[in-house]
Amino acid sequence: MTKNHYRYVLRLGDNALILGQRMTEWCGHSPLLEEDIAMANCALDHVGRARLLLSYAAELEGEGRSEDDLAFVRSDREFENFLLCELPIGDYAFTMARQYLLDTYHYHLFTELVSSSDETLSAIAKKAIKETTYHMDRSRDWVLRLGDGTEESHERMQVALEGMWNYTEELFERDPVDVQMIAEAVGPDPEWLHSKWQADINATIKEATLSVPEKKWSLSGGRNGIHTEAMGHLLSEMQYLQRTYPGLNW
């Protein structure tokens, strides 16, 4: 197995882990009791997916590391998630807009990964696609409801989309890792994903009476370990116990 294959799977795992970590922040604090439960369900799917992917990444790496080694004792510069996943949760409009953008991305990604030449990845994708189909249905509902709800919710949803739009192009970048994975039929071409994603997002934004933001910059770096400042704080919380008491069982 190649280093690129490891990094490809690691990136998928990091996206699930970091987004999942953010989602858990709503637990006990969300706007409705029903939402405490629903959001936790989706977060559990993400944590579960992170475990499968990071375990598999560790296996590909072949250095005897575990899912927890990868999650809890790597530094900021070694995480390769999209920046969009790590941004602070913001208000519920920001949270649900981000979920929707990423759910839609994952929906198309996992649909393709089901037929990956990598059988393990294909098996993970078969499980993930069921979860993601529901997640996307749910987050899309929220974008529609907040977009076409009150004046205030409309405004908040529009602001949320504007605030994250500069981070969306990173989802579809193609670097040597992707090029090799496309060549080996492990993963799909990000450009192809981009067109599918864009069509869905545009339709939903329109239906939600919102407008597609204008992209001013393309902010990226996450996949090469260049993160926002929020990332260090997320990790210092998440990794606290493993860092304070190295090498123990929990």
Added chain:
Amino acid sequence: MLKGHFPLWEVFVRGRRGLDHKHIGSLHASDADQAMKSARDTYTRRQEGVSIWVVRAEDIHASQFENDASFFDPAEDKVYRHPTFYEVPEELKL
């Protein structure tokens, strides 16, 4: 409708194929779609169901306690509706 007060929905779940939908609880939601998704997330997280109904609580008409006597007691003496009322030869296994 009071501002921000969500209607109450009653939730019915079919545990597995072949069973009736059974009342399992209630929740609050702004519309049927949200009620359905909340019901899924709240009441089937341990694989309790294969099908869900959600019904607005205000759409359910219930019999009244005051009518209990006239509604239900008259069935009491209709013992001939039950198979055990009849004496037939046991060996025929009717």
Added chain:
Amino acid sequence: MVDVMSFTDEQCQFDAIIEAEEKIEPRDWMPEKYRLNLVRQMSQHAHSEVVGQLPEGNWIGRAPTLRRKAILLAKVQDEAGHGLYLYSAAETLGVSREEMMNDLLIGKAKYASIFNYPTLTWADVGAIGWLVDGAAIVNQISLCRTSYGPYARAMVKICKEESFHMRQGYEIMQVLAEGAAAQKAMAQDALNRWWWPTLMMFGPHDSESANSQQSMKWKIKRQSNDELRQKFVDQTVKQADHLGLAIPDQDLKWNEERGHYDFGPIDWEEFARVVKGGGLCNDARLEARRKANNEGQWVKDALMAYAEKHSRSDVDQVA
């Protein structure tokens, strides 16, 4: 419509149902005080579940492994679910969730005082699962036989779901107790801090508890505070022994004659102080709930506005 039943007929019928160990159901006639007593107890129980998300929720972000993170998240999510079941059951008594929630937010309604203690270490997550959920289960198993139907049904469901809560807590304690010195110390420290507040969860002694006696008569409560507390102590001592941890009570010893453990006096002044607001986390817990409620208002308004605009349902209308 002729009023076919006089007040005393209704009262007699109610008493007969209670006497026969049958359940009172939502539309039945019931004494107003029975209804109010239930609303108080059930809403308090629901609030406890909802506020109870917070102390353990404090550690989801810091759970030491991904397995523990998933377990803890699922567990805290269950608490929210249980709060919802209980609010639903209480709503059958003609009180809305908003009213109950409002009573919590203005400090009128109570919730289990134990949640006003801080979770300082990872071992506290273990101790809460083991002790606090252990105590809650003792109480809730008893409540499965409560006289109000919706409450009893909610309890049955909750007990079924909670069976993993105590076990996951005990498992955390076990790993710590068998771990490094720092972990074992962490576990003992957590037991030291949570033991007495857990005993207080069962409420005042029977002799001091006015609500309790009426509740027993109506079969809302099925066993007294002291009976339940004793049951909890008796079952927990050997669990602590197995962990090799010491329960922080010098008076704790087996009483052959009673067939129970004797235990030391509970600090009821501390209990009263924390109930009244003087715990380390009282303010933070209520503030968190108020914040969720206030900041959620625009979300609720938006959902209602959307529902009014789009009254057609996308859900298949079948039955």
